[in-house]
Amino acid sequence: MRKTGERAIVVSALKGAVPYIRMFKRKVFVIKAGGAVFADQGMTRHLVEQIGLLHEVGVKVVLVHGGGPQSTRLAEALGIPPRFVDGRRITDARALEVSAMVLNGLVNTRILAACRDLDLPAVGMSGVDADLIQARRRPPVDTPGEGEDQVDYGFVGDIEGVASDTLRRQLDAGFLPVISPLSADAAGTLLNINADTVAAALAAALCAEKLIIATGAPGILDDPEDPASLVSYMDLAGLARMQSEGRLGAGMMPKADAIRSAILGGVERVHVISHDLPDSLLLEVFTNEGTGTLVVKDTGSLSAAEQAGDD
DSSP: OOOHHHHHHHHHHHHHHHHHHHHHTTOEEEEEEOGGGGGSHHHHHHHHHHHHHHHHTTOEEEEEEOOHHHHHHHHHHTTOOOOEETTEEOBOHHHHHHHHIIIIIIIHHHHHHHHHHTTOOEEEEETTGGGOEEEEEOOOEEOTTSSSSEEOOBSBEEEEEEOHHHHHHHHHTTOEEEEEOOEEOTTOOEEBOOHHHHHHHHHHHTTOSEEEEEESSSSOBSSTTOTTOBOOEEEHHHHHHHHHTTOSOGGGHHHHHHHHHHHHTTOOEEEEEESSSTTHHHHHHHOSSOSSEEEESOGGGSOHHHHHTTO
């Protein structure tokens, strides 16, 4: 039997969560988690448990996953050296085969298995399914400082459109879509798309209440070398300033672009949290203090309670 003090803590936590449950019931959250989470069975289950709780209290969740570490590991085993520019993977024909095996096969299926174990009605999809993500192959781009005039990203896609009705029907039917970021162009050529980019596009198309990006960092850091320099909240101007000053690590650069795209697309709140911190997702959603970084278009839109959480 629980002691009186423990019962009081549980009751207090439940009471504190009720306003948030009322606020977010029937709202859409898009959650993006990197492949590092799904390389470990325990971490996978812990994240899926948190997502399951959101689902059970009426939040409509779409989970977008990456598979970077798994793709790198398999590519190296096959003798395919990975190459990145500004945190984005260059995908030639052989690397594309690796991405397809990892994203649509290994990672997506592993998440669905964890969902089945927890009785969550998850449905696995990729950007190819039902024409969910319409994309075109990215043309070579100018990249000053990379030692060459242009970089060809290979079979990497840029998003042209999203068939959001497909996801809306699944969400309205009570399903939890689990999305691999692999897509294709109009001719059926497979294309690899950054998972942060896909998550931002889906969040905007679904008019999501929140985009939540779970990563290995505690959030956005004022100094990328100092984990204690977490920025609790910021706006797009502050994010742009950090980016122009070179204070974002290479892995955070695609996330910064995705955050900007989501907010300009109508998503009011984007959260960057650590997938390593226990219950970070629930703490970010159900408390004012949160655990990571909240990004909004203008910090003037934040409530007094949200700003007080920084204290």
